[in-house]
Amino acid sequence: MRELRSGTARLLVVDDNKVNRLLLTRNLELQGHSVASAENGRVALEMLRREGFDLLLLDMEMPELDGFQVLEQLVNDRQLRDLPVIVTSSLEGVENVVRCIELGAEDYLSKPVNPVLLKARIGASLEKKRLRDQQKELMRRFATPEVEEDLETSGFSLGGKLVRASVMFSDIRGFTSLAESQPPEETIELLNTYYELMFDAISGHGGVVTLMMGDGLMSVFGAPVPVADHAESAVRAAQEMVELIGLFNVEREAAGKPPIKIGIGIASGEMVAGYTGTNKRATYTCIGDTVNLAARLEEHTKAAQRMILIDQATRSALSERVAVESLGAVPFRGKATAVEVFAVDPN
Amino acid sequence: MSAPTIDFATFETLKETTGAEFALELVDTFLQEAPVMLADLRRAMAAGDAERFRRAAHSLKSNSNTFGALALAAMARELEIGGLPTAAAGGRSVDALDQEYSRVAAALTALRHA
Numbered sequence: 001m002r003e004l005r006s007g008t009a010r011l012l013v014v015d016d017n018k019v020n021r022l023l024l025t026r027n028l029e030l031q032g033h034s035v036a037s038a039e040n041g042r043v044a045l046e047m048l049r050r051e052g053f054d055l056l057l058l059d060m061e062m063p064e065l066d067g068f069q070v071l072e073q074l075v076n077d078r079q080l081r082d083l084p085v086i087v088t089s090s091l092e093g094v095e096n097v098v099r100c101i102e103l104g105a106e107d108y109l110s111k112p113v114n115p116v117l118l119k120a121r122i123g124a125s126l127e128k129k130r131l132r133d134q135q136k137e138l139m140r141r142f143a144t145p146e147v148e149e150d151l152e153t154s155g156f157s158l159g160g161k162l163v164r165a166s167v168m169f170s171d172i173r174g175f176t177s178l179a180e181s182q183p184p185e186e187t188i189e190l191l192n193t194y195y196e197l198m199f200d201a202i203s204g205h206g207g208v209v210t211l212m213m214g215d216g217l218m219s220v221f222g223a224p225v226p227v228a229d230h231a232e233s234a235v236r237a238a239q240e241m242v243e244l245i246g247l248f249n250v251e252r253e254a255a256g257k258p259p260i261k262i263g264i265g266i267a268s269g270e271m272v273a274g275y276t277g278t279n280k281r282a283t284y285t286c287i288g289d290t291v292n293l294a295a296r297l298e299e300h301t302k303a304a305q306r307m308i309l310i311d312q313a314t315r316s317a318l319s320e321r322v323a324v325e326s327l328g329a330v331p332f333r334g335k336a337t338a339v340e341v342f343a344v345d346p347n
Numbered sequence: 348m349s350a351p352t353i354d355f356a357t358f359e360t361l362k363e364t365t366g367a368e369f370a371l372e373l374v375d376t377f378l379q380e381a382p383v384m385l386a387d388l389r390r391a392m393a394a395g396d397a398e399r400f401r402r403a404a405h406s407l408k409s410n411s412n413t414f415g416a417l418a419l420a421a422m423a424r425e426l427e428i429g430g431l432p433t434a435a436a437g438g439r440s441v442d443a444l445d446q447e448y449s450r451v452a453a454a455l456t457a458l459r460h461a
Binding site (some may be wrong): 016017019022023026027030061090091092111112 | 364376406408410413427
């Protein structure tokens, strides 16, 4: 009788009625799932928070905490909001079904539940969950937690909004000649270590890496999640990056390898931030004069022989504790007037 | 009331899909739980608790359908959607429900020993 399938899952059945609970549990066990049960919403939430479940089968009419309240709590719980929920109820009135779906229930089955229908709906729900989990895993690998959070809360839509933020460009000085002087495997290894150090410093100060190109990184501080002191955070991140590269160079020199140098440019102000690309492939980025200026400042680190350069707006937002030196006005490509440039002490 | 006391097709399906032994255990559970629900229905009516009354009727309806007790389910459903009745009308409805439940219990007990 027991039908073992590869798609077995751990399910939680919540129903205050004993006959319903036993029957549903039995049907699910016969379909090869591992099933636990709870007699009301409060107990169910406790179990969900304590143990891992793949899917919840939820009755609506229950004492203590009813199905609607459970759905509301699940939506607001970051750990549980992706848990698929199939409502099993014999509630009268289509408005109740609508309310369940609006509260995030994946499906609605009327009681008594038809076992064949139950099997099909659970299969579909678990498959959707598998795809969502896969997507989340990809997201974790390719997007920062901030972008992931922004996507999860506001959803994905192409197009931008005006934000005040700080943009940072950074790269390895003389990377091309360095890459040519060593085997490619060594370059990849170098890049991986470099990225790890830079990402750590950037995200440690609330920044988000929005672009990686070769050895170049573009990061934003203050978007998509607002950061109150984004200019200072960006500068602190830059100082930490320089410090980490210094430590990395000690290791490299001990291994008989040449040290690497980085250049960092930071500009602050208004920019358009959002997702650009197509609906199939898009990236979170920022666009505007501020972004261009940050790129120019980073380029200028070579001529200026300084590791960290910032613009006037970033400078004005900094606290007294950061030592800054004015380098005077510099004419940049694409800028009508010369721009005041400041160098930050690496600490 | 044209609905049967027990729709045998429904009961047979229950036995087939869950296994005869389990189905009979489930009958026992229902025979233990249903009197509690009926008592709850009366208490809710006496206390004028419309929500509790509706919920008790709802549970009874839901379980009756499971075993193919279609007449009982229909009566319980009427109470569920009808709201809290007046004492006199409610008394008559719940008496009728009690009587139908007695028939259901007898039929299920007979099936259990069949």
